[in-house]
Amino acid sequence: MADSKKFYLPTEVRFGRGSVECLGTLVNPKQKVFLVTDPGVEKAGLTGRVQVILEEAGAAVTVFNQVEPNPSAVSVEQTLNALKETGAAMVVAVGGGSALDLSKVVSALATNPGKLEEYQWNGRKFEHEPLPFMAIPTTAGTGSEVTRVAVIVDRNTKKGVGSDRLFPRVAMVDPEMTAGLPRGLTAATGMDALSHAVEAYVSLGANLFTDSWALTAAKLIGRSLLRACVAGDDLDAREEMALASTLAGVAMDQAGLGIVHSMAGPICSYYHLPHGLACAILLPYGVSYNLTASPERMAMLASALGCETKGLTALEAGRDAVAAVYRLVRETGLSLDLSTFGIKESDADLVAEETTKMFLIKDNPRRPSVAECRAVFLAALHGEEPQYCTF
Numbered sequence: 447m448a449d450s451k452k453f454y455l456p457t458e459v460r461f462g463r464g465s466v467e468c469l470g471t472l473v474n475p476k477q478k479v480f481l482v483t484d485p486g487v488e489k490a491g492l493t494g495r496v497q498v499i500l501e502e503a504g505a506a507v508t509v510f511n512q513v514e515p516n517p518s519a520v521s522v523e524q525t526l527n528a529l530k531e532t533g534a535a536m537v538v539a540v541g542g543g544s545a546l547d548l549s550k551v552v553s554a555l556a557t558n559p560g561k562l563e564e565y566q567w568n569g570r571k572f573e574h575e576p577l578p579f580m581a582i583p584t585t586a587g588t589g590s591e592v593t594r595v596a597v598i599v600d601r602n603t604k605k606g607v608g609s610d611r612l613f614p615r616v617a618m619v620d621p622e623m624t625a626g627l628p629r630g631l632t633a634a635t636g637m638d639a640l641s642h643a644v645e646a647y648v649s650l651g652a653n654l655f656t657d658s659w660a661l662t663a664a665k666l667i668g669r670s671l672l673r674a675c676v677a678g679d680d681l682d683a684r685e686e687m688a689l690a691s692t693l694a695g696v697a698m699d700q701a702g703l704g705i706v707h708s709m710a711g712p713i714c715s716y717y718h719l720p721h722g723l724a725c726a727i728l729l730p731y732g733v734s735y736n737l738t739a740s741p742e743r744m745a746m747l748a749s750a751l752g753c754e755t756k757g758l759t760a761l762e763a764g765r766d767a768v769a770a771v772y773r774l775v776r777e778t779g780l781s782l783d784l785s786t787f788g789i790k791e792s793d794a795d796l797v798a799e800e801t802t803k804m805f806l807i808k809d810n811p812r813r814p815s816v817a818e819c820r821a822v823f824l825a826a827l828h829g830e831e832p833q834y835c836t837f
């Protein structure tokens with residue numbers, strides 16, 4: 447069989463400062479638009495800016511500002527009902543991953559029969575084209591603006607709904623929309639983006655396309671995340687982080703993820719940690735666990751993160767990648783261990799068991815046993831300096 451590498455991204459990406467303004471060219475006069483957002487983003491004035499752009503283009507806008515963190519199936523139903531009541535022909539989301547994921551799903555359910563659970567749990571396919579969906583991220587992290595997946599909480603689990611039809615029609619990635627993000631959120635979402643880049647780069651699903659995006663994203667994050675954390679109005683840093691987030695999003699969508707996201711799933715479902723924070727805490731240990739499976743790739747990551755690797759063996763340079771990730775988490779000011787959030791050693795068996803059952807684990811370069819997942823979890827629980835190759 448031919449060695450064919452696939453790359454599929456139907457989303458049109460508009461990138462750069464002020465790129466959100468192009469939204470005005472994408473609507474027709476008198477078109478009804480359903481604008482999805484959350485109260486924090488609305489309070490920051492970002493929703494208002496988008497609403498003005500749409501209304502100046504002649505659109506009739508209904509603002510739906512009730513997006514909750516980690517949207518649930520119930521929330522999907524309520525949002526879908528609100529969308530149908532307006533008769534809107536287009537959905538626009540302004541916000542983080544929650545607003546974008548919720549909007550992907552309601553755009554598709556608006557034109558497809560049946561309930562979410564049929565698509566989320568029973569493998570039903572979206573047969574009809576969704577309402578046009580425009581994504582405007584206000585964080586540099588989730589990459590949801592360029593992926594075919596939406597994560598919705600149901601049956602006490604964060605479970606993805608995946609379909610080529612869920613790709614947004616257009617993504618407007620405008621660094622100005624992230625300029626007011628507080629330090630903690632900048633750090634957590636930025637580490638989520640780094641997790642996407644690192645996991646995609648060492649994934650079994652990686653290819654030449656995704657390698658390029660993942661490595662570039664890691665390099666941009668290595669040199670700009672701290673700057674964006676320390677000086678939120680540094681638009682050069684914000685621009686590099688916005689680009690990195692989108693590149694890493696494309697890489698993860700096409701290549702897959704691994705042990706960090708597989709373990710973040712149950713941790714966030716059971717203990718309600720924000721996704722980016724869980725990924726930030728787990729990432730150094732995930733990199734350490736995967737080091738022996740991909741030392742050459744970890745060495746490339748070390749170099750991308752600014753480490754001097756000349757004269758080192760791949761394994762030595764890979765160890766520097768582990769140390770660089772651990773150091774970066776610490777320097778952003780994020781907590782370094784899971785125990786801070788009330789998670790206990792007695793939770794290890796449950797989390798380890800669940801991690802091995804996650805769909806995403808299939809692309810991790812090592813297939814971890816329950817005992818190995820337990821060891822990774824316990825290291826992250828205590829925030830200890832990663833010990834190499836002992837898992």
Ligand SMILES: [Fe+2]
Nearest residue numbers: 638642721725
């Ligand atoms: Fe993520």
